[in-house]
Amino acid sequence: MKDEQPLLAVRNLNQQFGPGCNNCKNPDNRALSKNYCEVCGTVYACRNISLDLFAGEILGVVGESGSGKSSLMKCLYFDSEVTTGEVYLDDEEFIGDNLFELSSQKKRYIRNYKYGMVYQNPVHGLKMNFSSIGNIAEKLIAAGNRHVGNMEEIGKRLLDIVQIPVFRMKEEPRNFSGGMQQRVQIAKALSNNPPVLFLDEVTTGLDLSVQADVLDLIKRIQREFGISMIVVSHDLAVIRMLADRTIVMLNGEIVEQGLTDQILEDPTDKYTQQLVYSLL
Numbered sequence: 001m002k003d004e005q006p007l008l009a010v011r012n013l014n015q016q017f018g019p020g021c022n023n024c025k026n027p028d029n030r031a032l033s034k035n036y037c038e039v040c041g042t043v044y045a046c047r048n049i050s051l052d053l054f055a056g057e058i059l060g061v062v063g064e065s066g067s068g069k070s071s072l073m074k075c076l077y078f079d080s081e082v083t084t085g086e087v088y089l090d091d092e093e094f095i096g097d098n099l100f101e102l103s104s105q106k107k108r109y110i111r112n113y114k115y116g117m118v119y120q121n122p123v124h125g126l127k128m129n130f131s132s133i134g135n136i137a138e139k140l141i142a143a144g145n146r147h148v149g150n151m152e153e154i155g156k157r158l159l160d161i162v163q164i165p166v167f168r169m170k171e172e173p174r175n176f177s178g179g180m181q182q183r184v185q186i187a188k189a190l191s192n193n194p195p196v197l198f199l200d201e202v203t204t205g206l207d208l209s210v211q212a213d214v215l216d217l218i219k220r221i222q223r224e225f226g227i228s229m230i231v232v233s234h235d236l237a238v239i240r241m242l243a244d245r246t247i248v249m250l251n252g253e254i255v256e257q258g259l260t261d262q263i264l265e266d267p268t269d270k271y272t273q274q275l276v277y278s279l280l
């Protein structure tokens, strides 16, 4: 895998909230045991994050609350601005382009054609007052589709893939259970056939049996469609089930990364060891 060109290459991504001061701008003064500066209050949500996502793999990002996982996802999906950093997509339309530096129009294009996103809270990914198939159509229209018949056909196929009964396609997701809402979000995220899918804590808050069904669905989609995914979770059990490789974050930094099996069997970092032992 190492000799391959990554599909997505993130280099030295930093995101901070606050201007920083003489104290925290000096890396020697910044304790690694927290993600904020005690002098000026600046929060360092992501610090020097570099990672590769290869074609067809699921990359897990795990860490406790506040470790910077969602901040990383929001930056990658252009939901929020990085402070500094680079990201490259192996796509002929964007060769050599640091995507963070593109215009907002081009970023929108990438979100519509190259990326899919599934949020923890379905309210962020779905219009609750649109029908389920209408939500899928919204993404298809954003990606340039205009033919109503085609959109309905694609919508039905996607709802079938995520196991939402097609006879319920006209219902609004607000009338669905949490697990069904996540399924509609997944269908919507897949609608433009993206090479990259981001999933942010998608099973958090669901009942265990519903969680297991949604995780099965994600695994099946990855196998059938070969989509590359970055999956964020605070729950190592979720990462164990889904991810080929895993990144462990703490206080905005990557403290360990490697094959998921390797991390689970032989964690080297102290914090990762705690995470792994908590599974036992």
Ligand SMILES: Nc1ncnc2c1ncn2[C@@H]1O[C@H](COP(=O)(O)OP(=O)(O)OP(=O)(O)O)[C@@H](O)[C@H]1O
Binding pocket: 017, 035, 043, 044, 045, 063, 064, 065, 066, 067, 068, 069, 070, 071, 072, 234
């Ligand atoms: N807009 C913001 N302004 C200030 N601080 C922020 C902002 N967004 C995130 N942070 C801070 O950045 C740090 C990382 O937050 P983030 O949400 O990425 O963590 P997380 O690992 O996803 O945790 P959780 O799973 O609880 O969301 C936290 O200290 C958080 O308070």
